Amino acid sequence: MPSRLPEYAIRNREVWTKSNAAYTAASARESWALEEIRWGVWKTPESEINVLPDLRGLEVIELGCGTAYFGAWLKKHGAKRVLGVDITPAQLDTAREMNEEFGLGLEFLKANAEAVPLPDASFDLAFSEYGASLWCDPYRWIPEAARLLRPRGELVFMRSTDLEMVCSADTEHIGTQLTRPLKGMHRLDWSDDEVGPSTEFHVSHSELFQILTRSGFEVLDFRELYAPEDAVDHPYYQYVTAEWARQWPSEEVWRARKRKPAASGRRPGRKASGTAPARSRSKPAAQS
Numbered sequence: 001m002p003s004r005l006p007e008y009a010i011r012n013r014e015v016w017t018k019s020n021a022a023y024t025a026a027s028a029r030e031s032w033a034l035e036e037i038r039w040g041v042w043k044t045p046e047s048e049i050n051v052l053p054d055l056r057g058l059e060v061i062e063l064g065c066g067t068a069y070f071g072a073w074l075k076k077h078g079a080k081r082v083l084g085v086d087i088t089p090a091q092l093d094t095a096r097e098m099n100e101e102f103g104l105g106l107e108f109l110k111a112n113a114e115a116v117p118l119p120d121a122s123f124d125l126a127f128s129e130y131g132a133s134l135w136c137d138p139y140r141w142i143p144e145a146a147r148l149l150r151p152r153g154e155l156v157f158m159r160s161t162d163l164e165m166v167c168s169a170d171t172e173h174i175g176t177q178l179t180r181p182l183k184g185m186h187r188l189d190w191s192d193d194e195v196g197p198s199t200e201f202h203v204s205h206s207e208l209f210q211i212l213t214r215s216g217f218e219v220l221d222f223r224e225l226y227a228p229e230d231a232v233d234h235p236y237y238q239y240v241t242a243e244w245a246r247q248w249p250s251e252e253v254w255r256a257r258k259r260k261p262a263a264s265g266r267r268p269g270r271k272a273s274g275t276a277p278a279r280s281r282s283k284p285a286a287q288s
């Protein structure tokens with residue numbers, strides 16, 4: 001990996017190498033084998049929330065693909081091509097192993113999701129479930145996703161909620177009190193004991209909305225997800241409890257579409273001088 005990686009990406013790569021050994025490699029097969037698409041820690045079924053676009057025929061890039069179980073589901077549900085990007089070799093090794101075993105034909109690229117070495121306008125859908133959406137700087141990865149998408153391409157991602165972040169203490173464990181300001185929130189350095197220090201990024205809803213808009217997206221959908229009544233704590237991701245997430249939303253999904261570039265040149269019917277177009281004398285066509 002080139003040393004041009006930001007220092008936080010190097011820290012996060014170490015964390016994900018350890019997490020792969022501790023949990024994600026061993027759990028990948030069960031996730032890849034599922035037919036149903038399920039979101040996040042609480043495994044919310046896509047069939048309940050219907051937030052994804054029609055996947056049939058789409059070329060998809062997953063930014064921070066991990067072991068790529070979500071990419072596998074996107075392919076099973078009709079995507080024509082799924083390319084997973086990740087910085088952690090151990091995660092990509094597991095993804096490749098699963099891809100061979102399940103024969104789904106995904107492709108993988110070891111790269112930083114904030115600067116992907118691929119041409120502009122190559123994909124119809126950019127996607128992240130707790131990948132770039134959590135571990136990359138939104139001021140870098142969202143414009144990068146916009147660059148990689150074709151006009152009218154979509155960006156769909158899951159991340160933690162504002163509420164979860166302001167209720168999380170420095171050790172990442174959640175409480176029922178506000179422990180940090182939302183104002184100015186951007187980079188969060190965690191000092192988790194088990195897998196080592198990591199860095200996440202989180203900006204508020206309104207700041208994220210602005211980043212999306214300035215990057216050329218229009219927001220199509222936004223969902224806040226709670227844990228279901230029968231949820232139990234996740235065996236590995238213990239930064240949030242089921243009890244907490246039954247009362248407050250801990251996960252959210254954003255869906256945005258890249259705007260078409262503004263048409264250049266003269267508008268039909270307008271004179272080059274910029275004077276008002278001549279009024280048509282004909283009546284509007286009858287509505288059928």
Ligand SMILES: C[S@@+](CC[C@H](N)C(=O)[O-])C[C@H]1O[C@@H](n2cnc3c(N)ncnc32)[C@H](O)[C@@H]1O
Nearest residue numbers: 064066067068069070086087088112113129135
């Ligand atoms: C929670 S996992 C993603 C899980 C994924 N939804 C799946 O289906 O396996 C987060 C991943 O983000 C990756 N990641 C962290 N920083 C990254 C960066 N700057 N560029 C690309 N991937 C990154 C980590 O290596 C890790 O594999």
